[in-house]
Amino acid sequence: MHEIPVTNDLLGSLLGSIPRVSLAFKPTPLEELTNLSKQLGGPRIFAKRDDLTGLAFGGNKVRNLEFRMGEALAKKADTVIMALDVLSNSARQTTAAAVKLGMKSILVLKGAKPDHVTGNLLIDYLLGAEIHFAETKENQRTVIKQLMLDLTAKGYRPFTLSDSPMFMLSAALAYAEATLELIGQLESLSINPETVHIYLSSSGKGQPGVEVATRSLGLPFKVTGVSAMPASKQVRRIIADSTNNTARFLGINLYVRPEEIKNRTEFIGEGYGIATKECLEAISIAARSDALLLDPVYTGKAFAAILADINDGSLSKKDTVVFIHTGGLPLLFNNASTLKSISDH
Incomplete structure (x- = not known):
């Protein structure tokens, strides 16, 4: 030390x-x-x-993502998954980072899809994120678990960023x-x-x-x-x-x-x-x-x-x-x- x-x-x-x-x-x-x-x-x-x-x-999340995406790449992931809030800045920046690195981004957002899409969510869509909505944190966990199974079965290498220390x-x-x-x-x-x-x-x-x-x-x-x-x-x-x-x-x-x-x-x-x-x-x-x-x-x-x-x-x-x-x-x-x-x- x-x-x-x-x-x-x-x-x-x-x-x-x-x-x-x-x-x-x-x-x-x-x-x-x-x-x-x-x-x-x-x-x-x-x-x-x-x-x-x-x-x-x-x-600020772009700095954080240098380490988060570094870990994902070290694990040979080709898809990153994040459980976040529907208005999340982190979701936007994570998806942008995934695009730059040639990876697929999947967002499981807590809350209902708004009638009017603007702000961070609009940019998430523009960047090509695959977006799922879940009412509660428990629902988010259920959706992510199924996504991990489905993606793996299709030959993808998914990594849930928000689950990692x-x-x-x-x-x-x-x-x-x-x-x-x-x-x-x-x-x-x-x-x-x-x-x-x-x-x-x-x-x-x-x-x-x-x-x-x-x-x-x-x-x-x-x-x-x-x-x-x-x-x-x-x-x-x-x-x-x-x-x-x-x-x-x-x-x-x-x-x-x-x-x-x-x-x-x-x-x-x-x-x-x-x-x-x-x-x-x-x-x-x-x-x-x-x-x-x-x-x-x-x-x-x-x-x-x-x-x-x-x-x-x-x-x-x-x-x-x-x-x-x-x-x-x-x-x-x-x-x-x-x-x-x-x-x-």
């Missing part, structure tokens, strides 16, 4: 030793939101543009690597690491990677995850466990307690996918200050946390904010009627 702090080179080497396939456009830009900082009279604000990773509108682990590995990327960009700007506050939308998958990197390297970054899912009271434990499991997988002697994790649930509002007033305000402010587009499910709520912390003085002019933009922009079109309230003002 490697004792902490480890070096940037060692962490990069450990991450580079894991089987993967190249899919994402990297490094993603680090864009300074100068107009917003001036408007708010607050800290310097940067957006780590992981909405620009490529593959059908991009997003790599499904969860990949997000942490991807965002440990993204944090290394970010560190280099901040260093090139001569930004004092003591001033850095990182915010991202995470209900348990991406934040562990940022935690692994910052803690393993001994950096003073302050990391804040903002949940979009109805509060699991165990979210901090989930993130701590995933951080520890990822460190162990990499051979790093790191242990984090749940109480050391900062993940906020007060911006969820009425529930998953339901935009709050603060979220809509954040979407409007980001768009009209620096032409930065956010979605009403994930990134809008995470950005609302930044604005709240600036407004209440938790962040000052001496601080540097980095917002990891995880994508999800097709969800704008699923929420057109809600977002119309912004355009009306």
Whole structure:
């Protein structure tokens, strides 16, 4: 086991030793939101543009898929199956990755097929995914079990990505690597690491990677995850466990307690996918200050946390904010009627 702090080179080497396939456009830009900082009279604000990773509108899952699809190819799969939500960003990016790699993509989506197909689901169809709908998670499992039998009987080599331990682990590995990327960009700007506050939308998958990197390297970054899912009271434990499991997988002697994790649930509002007033305000402010587009499910709520912390003085002019933009922009079109309230003002 490697004792902490480890070096940037060692962490990069450990991450580079894991089987993967190249899919994402990297490094993603680090864009300074100068107009917003001036408007708010607050800290310097940067957006780590992981909405620009490529593959059908991009997003954070493209980084994850380098590891997930790497595992599938290592297992000689020619077909990937995923059990996801009907509005899933992951479904879109997985199907795009499959297309690039010459594989078949089958999505088993929880929920009913909507009367009006738009957003991520529209792109799933455009990319040629085979799509099945299931009312419950139990129904999803039944459909996948039958698909695996039928495909195997026909000579295909199917692999269910969402059943593999790599499904969860990949997000942490991807965002440990993204944090290394970010560190280099901040260093090139001569930004004092003591001033850095990182915010991202995470209900348990991406934040562990940022935690692994910052803690393993001994950096003073302050990391804040903002949940979009109805509060699991165990979210901090989930993130701590995933951080520890990822460190162990990499051979790093790191242990984090749940109480050391900062993940906020007060911006969820009425529930998953339901935009709050603060979220809509954040979407409007980001768009009209620096032409930065956010979605009403994930990134809008995470950005609302930044604005709240600036407004209440938790962040000052001496601080540097980095917002990891995880994508999800097709969800704008699923929420057109809600977002119309912004355009009306």
